[in-house]
Amino acid sequence: MTERTKQKSHIEFTLNGEIIEVAFAPHKTLLEVLREDLSLMGTKHGCELGECGTCAVLVDGRSILSCLVLGLDMEGRVVESIEG
Template sequence: MKRAIELSINGDTYDVLVSPNNTLLEVLRDKLGLMGTKRGCDLGACGACTVLINGEAYLSCVMLAIDAGGKDILTIEGLAEGGELHPLQSSFVEKGGLQCGFCTPGMILTARAILNEEENPTEDVIKRKMAGNLCRCTGYKKVVEAVMSANESDENAGRPEGQEA
């Protein structure tokens, strides 16, 4: 039997009818048309479907939508503000941290979660915490450079809105 839930996504509230077994990824893409969250493996193994929930990175393909009710969800569509790319997005572009772009929303949101948690993460910390985000194109080096660069060039790259320095 379907249930009505309220999802808070990128600052907007959505009322949706979901089946108990609907994943958050299914609801984001198939019911709400938020296609920036990618469906890769659909098994919790590639990181393409990463979203932030209350500031932490989660794999939306293995999370039930009903468990995301009442929480603060951020997808890649909510990262840019006022038509300006987020510092992490700019840095990925500038440093060549993306090629086909399929993994990029998940990569950037995982990076955002890392910068939320750690003020100045080392290269090793970034590599370890991004190990669950797979990429077939970049070879990862430029991804790590992009995250380091965003952190160095913008002190607000990882801070939640309203908590900027």
Template sequence: MTVASEDGARPTADDPRRKAHVILRVNGEDHEVAFLPHKTLLEVLREDMGLTGTKHGCELGECGTCTVLVDGEPQLSCLLLGLQSVGRDIETVEGMAGADGLHPLQQAFAELGAAQCGYCTPGFLLTAEALLRNDPQPSRERIVEELSGNLCRCTGYLKIYEAVEQAAAARTAPGAGR
């Protein structure tokens, strides 16, 4: 681990209970956070920053539920240490809606019933967001491929595909704000 904490105190192996004190950039804002060095980004977000929008389904990197964006790429926050996230740009579901309302993906997920229990939804939203940034008009095949690492037990995925397609259409429509 090469990341130094902000106050220069470096967590050491013989003192694993000493908290690291760092700045994390989450949803475009810098946050000063102190947490135990072994904590995952998932745990730091949920437990130390109160950002419980990011969910967990296995904490082993198997289900995609805890997906967040790190420097624009979908990452499983359960497999990333909080300390590895210092100096990187972290985006969570809490950062998607703006002053002008829901993000087009959120709007489409709500309108089309792509969120049933809603537990896997934040992970799907962020995975889809990364996809649309790279490919604003993805084919159905591409959507299926890109979302294949996220499990959903409620919807059978079909409404999720439709929501991603609707959001893609909304984003690229003339006059779309985002």
């Protein structure tokens, strides 16, 4: 394993009304963080191109496609998934 693959980013944000801290590889999308690092399976993988909408979540009250946004961009934000 290279030093780059071991590197993790730590962020804090509000998820479904709860402030959480999570560590993950910096290249992961919000979709990957929700499913792989937080075990929230309600948000689905679909096209991963931003066309189908199955990965939609609310960020600061606005609908976004979580497959198109880096998890790092959620620092300090308010995220609501289907589980919320």
